[in-house]
Amino acid sequence: MKSLKTFRTVFSLLFLFILGAFLFIWIDRELEFRKERAERPLPTGLHPIVETKRDELISRSADIGIDIVITDGFRSIDEQDQLHQQGRSADGSIVTYAEGGESYHNYGLAIDFALRLPDGAVIWDIERDGNGSGRPDWFEVADIGKELGFEWGGDWVRFKDYPHFQMDFGLSIRQLQEGYRPEDVIAD
The missing domain is CATH 1.20.5 (Single alpha-helices involved in coiled-coils or other helix-helix interfaces)
Structure with a gap:
């Protein structure tokens, strides 16, 4: 015992x-x-997968008669801070609630787009049906983006960001700030 x-x-x-x-x-x-x-250093450009999907978005939109232009892609922390000041301590309207390091743009994982008219003018008209499909061009582009794997800011509940697409690869902003990168979660 x-x-x-x-x-x-x-x-x-x-x-x-x-x-x-x-x-x-x-x-x-x-x-x-x-x-x-x-x-780990911060990225200095778009993630290669986001870049490829951006090009596919442009091409597939053109295939259905919609000319889009990417108005923004990668943004440095300083550029993000300057944009955040817009409408606050700098002239202009508020266009972002994210300070430097709080946007997927800062990690090369987001793009913004607009429509380009035949005369070259760039517009952000979400009701325009330039290709005559009976549906706004903006939402047709959003559907293509989502098919390509982007999350669309127009689907957000709290703040609608209609020009915005992002791929987070399952990573939160906090994880990106801590140094995680998509390569950590993408299995080849």
Whole structure:
């Protein structure tokens, strides 16, 4: 009976020791990974998949008689901060609620578009039916974007951002700020 209690005690202590060692190693590795992620440089352009899908969006829109122009893609943190100041401490209307580092544009994962008229003018008219399909061009482009895997800002509930498309690859802004990148979640 005494040897069974001793065995249980030794087994319990051994189990706790192994569990503690495992946790120590796991925490140490996690801290190392966090440090590596935090030191990753920010992107300097569109993610290659977003770039490819952007080009497909332009091409597929043209195929149905809608000429679009990409008005914005990658944005640096400084550019985002300047845009955020618009309508606040700088002239103009408010066009974003995201400060630098809070936009998918800052990580090369978002684009904005507008319609281009035959005379070259660029417009943001979400009701225009320039190709005569009976449906606004803007929403036809939105459908194409969603088919290509983009999330469309026009579907957002809190704030409608009709020109905006993004691919988050399952990453939140917080994760991107912590250094995670789409390559961390995309399996090749």
